Amino acid sequence: MDETLQIELVALAHKLADAARIETLRYFRGGGLQTSSKLTDGFDPVTVADRAAEQAMRQLIEAERPEDGILGEELGNKASTSGLTWVLDPIDGTRGYISGTPTWGTLIGLHDGKSVVMGLVDQPYIGERFIGGLGQAHFSGPHGTGILQTSAVNELQQATIFTTFPEVGTASDAKGFQDLSGQCQLARYGMDCYAYALLAIGQIDLVVEAGLATYDIQGPLGVVEAAGGVVTNWQGGPADQGGQVIAAANSELHAKALKVLADYA
Secondary structure, three states: OOOOHHHHHHHHHHHHHHHHHHHHHHOOOOOOOOOOOOOOOOOOOOHHHHHHHHHHHHHHHHOOOOOEEEEEEEEEEEOOOOOOOEEEEEEEEEHHHHHOOOEEEEEEEOOOOOOOOEEEEEEOOOOOOEEEOOEEEEEEEEEEEEEOOOOOOOOOHHOOOEOOOOOOHHHHHHHHHHHHHOOOEEEEEOOHHHHHHHHHHOOEEEEEEEEEOHHHHHHHHHHHHOOOOOOOOOOOOOOOOOOOEEEOOOOHHHHHHHHHHHHHO
């Protein structure tokens, strides 16, 4: 991919995140959220903000790169004729969003048909943005800007590990996480995509999840890998299609964590 195209794609990713920010902040901690559940049995929330943010991003892609594909959580799939597909999660962590916590985010991934080539995680309320791939490995926020760099922690006993839900996924998934987190120094929960951002800036060391969709992981994957981290499934294979996912600060820590999770993969 030539440098001119890379610059164009990075610029568009920032435009998409800016457009989504407008829509998500319009409703965050405010009225008119219009929350409903995607499930008839259980609660998987979606809001007017999710749909509005994704629609705003899709309109920009259609205007600037109409041959690119789009895979969005809320508004479906448009096939690519360029070889590139934008993978969008307008609000990752909708449960946190409707609860007023500032740990949800907008996820943007760019896939070339083989792998993720760029990822972006944006937290509009805090004003933090993390972008990795196509020559990018940067974060920006209210306290300045910097280079993404994962931690050098390579022992489980020194590691901080995150997951979103205490139940993780299936009963077996949960047992795998518990076995691994029991060997770590600290376990925390409930951060959604923001955990991957913390991993990319070297604040934490492991993120382990299960039951992820494609749009849940491609944005964070691009960010973490650009920061020097490793992201795979629990078998050590590609994680870009979701499922069981482990993200580690470095290859040594990843190998040790993967050894624990192998029986549950």
